[in-house]
Amino acid sequence: MISFSGVSKRYPGGQDALRGVTFTIGDGELVFLTGHSGAGKSTLFRLIPAIERPSAGSVLVNGQNVSAIKRTALPYLRRNLGLIFQDQKLLYDRSVIDNVMLPLAFSGYAPREAARRARAALDKVGMLAREKANPVQLSGGEQQRVAIARAVANRPAILLADEPTANLDAESAAAIVALFLDFQQVGVTVLIASHDAALVERLGRRVLRLEQGRLAADSGAPDGATQ
Amino acid sequence: MRVWISQHTQALRAALRKLAAQRASNLLNVLAMGIALALPAGGYTLVMNLQSVAQRFSLEPQMSVFLDPLAKPAEREAIERRLKSAPGVAALRFVSREEALKDLRRTEGLAESLAALNQNPLPDAWVVRLGPIPPEALETLAAELGKLPGVGQVQVDSAWARRLAAMMAIGRLGLAVLAALLAAGLVAVTFNTIRLQILTQREEIEVCKLLGATDAYIRRPFYYLGALQGLAGGLTSLAILAGSLVLLNRGVRTLAQSYGSSFELAFLPLGDALAVAAFAGLLGWLGAYLSVSRYLLEIEPR
Ligand SMILES: Nc1ncnc2c1ncn2[C@@H]1O[C@H](COP(=O)(O)OP(=O)(O)OP(=O)(O)O)[C@@H](O)[C@H]1O
Ligand SMILES: [Mg+2]
Numbered sequence: 001m002i003s004f005s006g007v008s009k010r011y012p013g014g015q016d017a018l019r020g021v022t023f024t025i026g027d028g029e030l031v032f033l034t035g036h037s038g039a040g041k042s043t044l045f046r047l048i049p050a051i052e053r054p055s056a057g058s059v060l061v062n063g064q065n066v067s068a069i070k071r072t073a074l075p076y077l078r079r080n081l082g083l084i085f086q087d088q089k090l091l092y093d094r095s096v097i098d099n100v101m102l103p104l105a106f107s108g109y110a111p112r113e114a115a116r117r118a119r120a121a122l123d124k125v126g127m128l129a130r131e132k133a134n135p136v137q138l139s140g141g142e143q144q145r146v147a148i149a150r151a152v153a154n155r156p157a158i159l160l161a162d163e164p165t166a167n168l169d170a171e172s173a174a175a176i177v178a179l180f181l182d183f184q185q186v187g188v189t190v191l192i193a194s195h196d197a198a199l200v201e202r203l204g205r206r207v208l209r210l211e212q213g214r215l216a217a218d219s220g221a222p223d224g225a226t227q
Numbered sequence: 228m229r230v231w232i233s234q235h236t237q238a239l240r241a242a243l244r245k246l247a248a249q250r251a252s253n254l255l256n257v258l259a260m261g262i263a264l265a266l267p268a269g270g271y272t273l274v275m276n277l278q279s280v281a282q283r284f285s286l287e288p289q290m291s292v293f294l295d296p297l298a299k300p301a302e303r304e305a306i307e308r309r310l311k312s313a314p315g316v317a318a319l320r321f322v323s324r325e326e327a328l329k330d331l332r333r334t335e336g337l338a339e340s341l342a343a344l345n346q347n348p349l350p351d352a353w354v355v356r357l358g359p360i361p362p363e364a365l366e367t368l369a370a371e372l373g374k375l376p377g378v379g380q381v382q383v384d385s386a387w388a389r390r391l392a393a394m395m396a397i398g399r400l401g402l403a404v405l406a407a408l409l410a411a412g413l414v415a416v417t418f419n420t421i422r423l424q425i426l427t428q429r430e431e432i433e434v435c436k437l438l439g440a441t442d443a444y445i446r447r448p449f450y451y452l453g454a455l456q457g458l459a460g461g462l463t464s465l466a467i468l469a470g471s472l473v474l475l476n477r478g479v480r481t482l483a484q485s486y487g488s489s490f491e492l493a494f495l496p497l498g499d500a501l502a503v504a505a506f507a508g509l510l511g512w513l514g515a516y517l518s519v520s521r522y523l524l525e526i527e528p529r
Contacts, residue, residue, distance in 0.1 A: 051528055051529070072442075075436075075440060075444075076439070078437060078438065079439035083438070085437075089433075089437065091431055091434060093431070102438055103438040103439055105234075106444060107439065108234070110233050111237070150438070
């Protein structure tokens, strides 16, 4: 469960990126976050793994107040979140499989078990054949899928994706979105930031729309579990 | 425990990978550390060698106990008994004043001046040859004997041994200062290397933090990197030292042979050599620790 209440974020330098944002995402929901460029989507995304702290209000993740989380507790929070970044953040000095094994090593899996889980994740996103490749040798869509494999390798209960379909053609984008739908099917809570209005519209899922840092619209969950 | 071992082997492997990845610059670093450490290590080796020579020379110090001309026979006997029971006495010889005068007469150029004297000015004496004894113990013994009734004067030839010991103490102190300075230098070198390493790996560190790596996990490879570099530097210094000794010994052996000695400079005892390597590793770790504490905290993912 992710819950924002009265969250504002002002970056040093003055700009208000978020203003009084309040919403709750229930377990197992799949929610889109939309808005114009600069509306605050990435800012909202970064508050959940406590990459940024809110200037006001609080952010709860599974009941834990991450806006006041201790530095030493951060790694344990992040291990339970699957994060897919706008700029993927793959490491180009190692192979695809090593990238996917990274978070598993942090969680203390032995190399063999980590490799097994990493292969399962790569298989899931259809990238197992390229496990030995270096990420630079992959196309944008392929890199995106590796980033997804890395995010889900640890089997997190919450998956956060910031613009996972940006710069992808319609077909690749649809394939990526299908993956997220699959994860939701098995009970994962999914939050996807995207400015691809057409794609979001077509799926008919709950949509949170940001406008200049304010929550301008919340279409509500299909089951009506909104605030 | 298994997880712990596995995390450490992973960190070690990561450190080795980094060493291999920047072979040239790491090699230069290790060489610089090796040369820096070879100086105090070499000095220490020389002092050790000198010490063994000095010990051989001061094996048999001598002491002369001159009797008071007015000493009573009972006092003379007490002195003799005391000398015979003194610890570390190797040989004891009584030189009467007549004998001493005869000896002196035999010395060229003195006979005439002695003849001018109408009486023998020399006292009876005991010449004491001692076994191996530290200069301090010798001094104590001399002082004690000097206080016995009937003893005129005690003369010890340990002055030169003292001087040598003092000189070696100064040498050792100088070496300690040099070693401390170079150790600080080594820490600074690793500090900077690790700093550069952290900066070039900034992105990787950020990603690791984002994916849930603990600070300890991120720090560990850098500690290993620093310690490995220090260790390699220590081993290099030992290699430099061994090579220099081989070269030096060629000359030393020829010189020693001309004195009929088979002396040559010995390498550090194994324990000391290992200590040098381990100490260098520790310094490398310290440099890495300081660097990591200073710079890793600054890197926060955005
Ligand atoms: N680190 C930062 N420091 C200062 N201002 C920032 C920072 N990050 C974002 N901002 C500002 O906050 C506002 C929201 O930015 P954010 O990145 O959240 O937008 P976004 O909705 O993700 O946009 P996009 O669709 O282009 O990715 C913008 O006006 C941006 O300039
Ligand atoms: Mg963004």
